[in-house]
Amino acid sequence: MTEPRRRKIAVLGSRSVGKSSLVVRYVEDAFVDSYYPTIENIFNKKIRYKGQDFDCDIIDTAGQDEYSILNSKHAIGIHGYVLVYSIASRNSFDMIQTVYDKILNYTGTESVPCVIVGQKSDLHVQRQVSEDEGKDLAQQLKSAWVEVSARHNANVVKVFELMLQETERETQETGKEPEPSKCCVM
Numbered sequence: 001m002t003e004p005r006r007r008k009i010a011v012l013g014s015r016s017v018g019k020s021s022l023v024v025r026y027v028e029d030a031f032v033d034s035y036y037p038t039i040e041n042i043f044n045k046k047i048r049y050k051g052q053d054f055d056c057d058i059i060d061t062a063g064q065d066e067y068s069i070l071n072s073k074h075a076i077g078i079h080g081y082v083l084v085y086s087i088a089s090r091n092s093f094d095m096i097q098t099v100y101d102k103i104l105n106y107t108g109t110e111s112v113p114c115v116i117v118g119q120k121s122d123l124h125v126q127r128q129v130s131e132d133e134g135k136d137l138a139q140q141l142k143s144a145w146v147e148v149s150a151r152h153n154a155n156v157v158k159v160f161e162l163m164l165q166e167t168e169r170e171t172q173e174t175g176k177e178p179e180p181s182k183c184c185v186m
């Protein structure tokens, strides 16, 4: 038996897009209708992916807006980022690029392993962001993309499979362990 590999995953995005609901659905298989703004919560989950065990810390963060300063501990020392928007909020979709740029500002790299998540896919009538727009953005940011509903438990597991696909891409190609993000001094 090989030792589980430790991975740190940060979940980021605008306020109220359903970051906590996504993580709680995944880790505890529960859904709550009420809204409690998050400051920070760290969840631990063992994930088996392609025959390998991963011991994952999933960091659920406070919602971001264009003026908030990304906490360095949510950008540095992280293996992969789950960037969440709501399909019913154009603003939250626009925020993905902003948050992504803030991460790159810290890491000084050209890209980081990312999954872009269109949450609340059950809100068909209120949809403001099309699937194609989500896919196009993901292509630009060289990220994976998926639409999910924490409420209906649709595609939630897929988010974390895609996350490991992204963080382990290099390991599969080179056999090298992925490095968590580092701070770049400009």
Ligand SMILES: Nc1nc2c(ncn2[C@@H]2O[C@H](COP(=O)(O)OP(=O)(O)OP(=O)(O)O)[C@@H](O)[C@H]2O)c(=O)[nH]1
Residues within 6 Å of the ligand: 014, 015, 016, 017, 018, 019, 020, 021, 022, 032, 033, 034, 035, 036, 037, 038, 039, 061, 062, 063, 064, 119, 120, 121, 122, 123, 148, 149, 150, 151, 152
């Ligand atoms: N229709 C629908 N509503 C959802 C879904 N996921 C979450 N919500 C609702 O959206 C609201 C916000 O959800 P949260 O999970 O607290 O959002 P958050 O992104 O963690 O919010 P912050 O902590 O402020 O950043 C709550 O009222 C949830 O019940 C979903 O898949 N579908």
